[in-house]
Amino acid sequence: MADSPVGEHPLTEPDVRSLLRTAAPELEHLPLRLVAEGWDNAIWRLGADLAVRIPRRAVAAPLVRHEQRALAVLGPWLTEHGILSPVPTVHGAPTRSFPWHWSVVPWIAGERPLGRPREANGVWAPDLAVALHAIHRPAPIDAPPNPFRGNPLRTRDDVMQERLGLTPEMRALREAWDAGLAAPLAEERVWIHGDVHPGNILVRDTRLAALIDFGDVTAGDPAYDLAAQWLLFDSAGRAAFRGAAGDRYDDATWTRARGWAAYLTLVFLTQSDDRAEYREIGVSTAAELALSTA
Template identity: 30%
Template sequence: MHANQLAVPVETVRELIAEQFPEWRTLPIRSVPSQGTVNAIFRIGDRLTARFPLEPRDVESARRWLESEAEAARELVGRTRFRTPEPVALGEPGAGYPLPWSVQTWVPGVVAADEDPAESVAFAHDLAEFIHDVRAIDTRGRTFRGGGRGGDLRSSDAWMETCFGNSERLLDVPRLRRLWAVLRNLPRSAARDVMNHGDLIPGNVLVSNGRLAGILDVGGLGPADPALDLVSAWHLLEAGPRQVLREDLGCDDLEWERGKAWALEQAMGVVWYYVDSNPAMSRMGRRTLERILADSSSA
């Protein structure tokens, strides 16, 4: 999926665990199939999971990244009734794998990519509750930092041009360009930054019997545009439940449309980037764009 992507064989994982965490050496270790694009995932027994970064970087920046993810995970634990991973340990490079890696608790459930909750009103209520719980976490004076999703929509213009250029044979680019030209100019509301999960896509959401069972990949938790987690409205829900989510959260038109804009920006990137290397992720982006266009046509 990425240039110079790291290989992580299960034998390497076994060796690293045996060397660095001998208390777990007798537990079964197995690879977890995933649509994820950042980490290779392995279960350690029934209660733990190991995450190995797939993209090369220098060791110290990788360690700082994993430490910040663990800090974010600890900040979320107990703040919502929905289960989230808890940090357990940080592993070191070894056995041919060049980076630090992390161990978290295993959260049971089926990802929404495999058990689609798009038509579930109950799931929409659950999702709204989770977003509300995250927003209620104190930012402690922190504000959004960086140039990606969660700040100024117009900061994504160059990226969107890249996406449009690479999507000519995949999508209705002229129509999507026109929509972005409108959405990119939406002003920030007067609301201050609030805490967001930051990546509420189907692969990070766990479902059980049409209800929200847990949330994964919580390391991006942080302050951002209050509309950012509204990407989930288009990534996860069809029109009826989507309206339930909006009503539960009390979104005004500006916040709702900015959420749509962030979902458009994210979906445009995954369609072409993963069309060959991660087709399921690419299809997710297409479905999100279809929902956005349908919603915009009916407005």
């Protein structure tokens, strides 16, 4: 959202090739170029069909391990429904020159729906409902932990109240949050993606192609993922999303999801800084929450 922090272990092309030599020497000589540096990871395109995903900061290093473990389970569930995910094909280990785990993953073609009109997203809203339903299966007790995602709303109430105090004119956000707090707690603990928003979705030929960036994958309340319907769709798209979800989720789950949408709205509004496309998610989601209750 803000400018990416400086990488703690910046890597050059020869450095990345050296890592490949240790874990997958058959890939070392493929064409290689840096294509993205986010807050947590650098992405290097490797040949035509692969990418190298490498942590940039110590705080992000455990997330690669979470992805490696969880996607081995979740990836096949998504594939059953024709939806791709970056299941690692190589699990890179730390070396003397680089201290963290890293991955080689498939390169998945598609476009992120950042900045697209909400009405254009509705065509693949049912695909997203199917994808999340595929993920939301009972999770083991030792699923990757996450201190923020999928927990009861009350665990973020102090932060939310502070942010609501800075935006008192956004009454709909407070109403959505208060309703979410009052809703019954989740009765199930399922796998969740933990970061479903327009930047972590790939669309191709009017269909959902892939869910990406599983660094925040964890177990908890599926409502956290379902908040994405307000981040992505207009009322017609949300209706299509809810219709495809069927009776999988009860009314309390949808109410908690709307509360989480209000929370994420303020995250995008207050922490996007110079990333206009992310701030716009907050602006448009605030408008959607003000217009409807479902």
